[in-house]
Amino acid sequence: MNYLSVESIGKSYNEKLLFENLTFGLSAGQKAALVGVNGCGKSTLLKIVAGAEKADSGVVAFRKGVKVAYLAQNPEFDDELTVMQTVFADDNDMLRAIRDYEMALKRVENGEDAHEALQKAMEKVDSLNAWDYETQVKQILGRLGIQMFEQKIGSLSGGQRKRVAIAKALIEKPDFLILDEPTNHLDLATIEWLESYLADSQMSLLLVTHDRYFLERVTTEIFEMHQGKIFTYQGSYSQFLEQKAERHEQEAAEVDKAKNLMRKELDWIRRQPKARGTKAKYRIEAFEDLKEKASKDLSEQQVQLSVKTTRLGGNILELKDVSKSYDGQYYVKDFTYLFKKKDRVGIIGKNGVGKSTFLNMITGALAPDAGEVNKGLNTVFGYYTQEENTFKEDQRVIEIVKEVAEVIDMADGSKLTAGQLLTLFKFPPETQYGFVGKLSGGERRRLQLLRVLMQNPNFLILDEPTNDLDLVTLNILEDFLFNFGGCLIIVSHDRYFMDRLIEHSFVFEGDGVISDFPGNYTDYREAEKEKAKLEAQRKEEEKKKAEPKAKSNRGGDQKRKLSYKEQREYEALETEIDELETRKAELVDLMNGGGSHEELAAWAKEVQEIEEALEVKTDRWLELAEYV
Structure with missing residues (x-):
């Protein structure tokens, strides 16, 4: 079933063509991502599809009855509304009922006489x-870390506002x-939860993200925007990379072939007498088409960092x-570390x-409450902050670079x-x-x-460097950071970025405690999972040890036996569970073999539905099994 149809849309800004004649569609259950270099129009295309902006040409149409939600890159809310008012501000009977119930319950808890309102809300x-x-709803809010329902939106940080926006969507x-x-x-923990939630959901998705693990695990289709056109690739992000390489090889071969043919045709055209009127018109027209194909630009926008x-x-x-604390709360406490040459550290924490x-x-931007921070004489920091620099909107790009230096030494x-240097970083003269x-x-x-980078640093500190950068950049x-000869500290929610570049991690555990973990982010997550597994096993063993004591305190009661009806139920459950497991395996095989979007x-x-039924039936089977 087709949900979205985009037909021949185009958009320009300030005489700059972003894209034209883009056509694509999405069906029920499809999860697609838009990828492309910065400035190619990905966010603009999302806004057009969402109805937040109009296209210059073309049509965007959703199937009648399809409910659409849009999460903007920088969500805008009424700063005077509370979190709860914002999250539940939707024309939805269920949401309104829950909102009224929560508000009435809160009034009763605060001692107000609102029992009648609470009763009506419950009904x-x-x-x-x-x-x-x-x-x-509460599970989604909890997993996104939203607890302060009465806090006003205007008092929230950028990250908190993004969580509220995701929860609302x-x-x-x-x-x-x-x-x-x-x-x-x-x-990172919230990203992993969101990734799992979206991958398991039945919603259709159209998204823009630079998180490659997210792309790999969530999307089933990639739309690449390149030079004003769109190219479609089936499969995950890794499959997209393979198919894209194949397309580039094929295009390069076609361009080479066109160039060879063009040389022959050009020689033919030049040899024709100017006065002859019988020159094959169709061949001249074909030459123009050939010329266009031979001059096709296959280059990718890249940044060379050297x-x-x-x-x-x-x-x-x-x-x-x-150590450092605010209002009695420690954020760093008694931390000691000596940095070595080529240290590559990732920082992990909520x-x-x-x-x-x-x-x-x-x-040195902030002084510690206690302890010492001793910087070497030759240490030059390069600090890429999470917050975007406050460049003046009416300042020219080249002026911003000249503020640092007019000339820079390369490696x-x-x-x-x-x-x-700006040209090297893909800022053409007209942009400069x-x-x-x-x-x-x-x-x-x-x-x-x-x-x-113009400051020639030997100690790079990168706080969320991947935000808003395209995949090519x-x-x-x-590649630059992998070969960087100095020290490196990275704070990033991009797990792929962290895994490739860091060798050990500072883990912020809360209350000022920072531990040094010997590995990258994935190593840390695997260690945490193993730790949680062992803790669960320990609790289960303690529970089993306590059970005989609890039974012995019941005065030596004999073990209860199943009734005839329960025995029949127990036997039926075994059969039902086997049948469900068999059906689930059949479905998994079908999905692995492919099919239409509707079938998938x-x-x-x-x-x-089978997994939910299995959970219920297995719990009941285990309950009855105690008395068999």
Whole structure:
């Protein structure tokens, strides 16, 4: 069943063509991602599909009855509304009933005489069978870390606002969900939960994200925007990379063939007498088509990072018993570490545990309450902050670069002017002399990165460097950092980025405790899972040890036997569980073998229903098995 049809849409800004004649569609259950370089129009396309912006041409149509939700990259809310008012502000009977019930309950808990309102609200929830829906809503809010329902939106941080926006979009239970950079500003645990939630859901998705693990595990289709056109790839992100490489090879061969033919045709045209009127008109027209094909630009927008770095000295950076607290709450406590050459450290921890405070103390922007931070004489910090630099909107791009230096030394010993360096970073002359206000979010981040690297640092601190950068730029940045000869500290929610570049991790556990874990992010997560598994086993063993004692205290009661009806139920459950497991295996085989989007969606839904039934029946079987 087709949910979305996009037909021949086009869009331009300030005489710059973003795209034209884009045509694509999505069916029920499809999960597609838009990828492409910064400034190609990904966010604009999402806004057009969501109805937040109009296309210059073409048509966007959703199937009648399909409910659509949109998560903008930077959500905008009424700052005077509370979190609860914002999350439940939707024209939905169930949401309204739950909201009224929660508000009435809160009034009663506060001592108000609102029992009649509470009774009416409960009856409304009952009539809509919304109690299970309320549980789902609370689960979503809890997993996103939203607890302060009465806090005003205006007092929230960017990350908290993003969580509220995600909660609102998910709670609406849409058929079709549009997401623009959903992982920005989220901590790693929340990203993993969201990833799992979306992968298991039956919703259709159209999203933009630079998180490659997220793309790999959630999407079933990739739409690549390149030079104003769209290319469709079936499968996950890794399959997209394989198919894209094959397409580039094929296109390169076609362009080479066209160039060879064009040389022959050009020679033919030049040899024709100018006065002859019988020259084959169709051949001349074919030559023009051939010329266009031969001149096709196959280049990718890339950033070459090869700036010179200052040589590190023997003493780099030492932290001795460093502590920092606010209002009695420790964010760093008695932390000691001596940085070594080529140290590559990742920082892991939930939002608000003190990661930015720690980085600010390292760079000297913030003084510790206790302890020492000793920086080596030759240590030059390059600090790429999470917050975007406050460039003036009416300032020209080249002026921002010249504020740091007019000329910069490169790693190969050459020198580049500010304009040449900007060109290297894919800012063409017309953009260099344009105003910052016309840059996209990703272009601004790239400009910010350029300013940091121009300082020739040997100790790089990158706080969320991947936000808003396109995948091509990310790959080039990773290559540069992989070969970077200085020290490196990374705070990032991009798990792939962390896994590739860091060798050990500072884990912020809360209350100022920071532990040094010997491995990257995936190593840490696997260790945590194993730790949780062992803890669960320990609790289960303690429970089993306690059970005989509890039974012995019941005065030596004999073990209860199953009734005839329970025995029949027990035997029937064994058969039903086997049949469900068999059906589930059949469905999984069908899904692995492929099928239409409608079939895949139906099979996935049936698997989910079987898993829910298996959980209920297995619990009942285990309960009865105790008395067999």
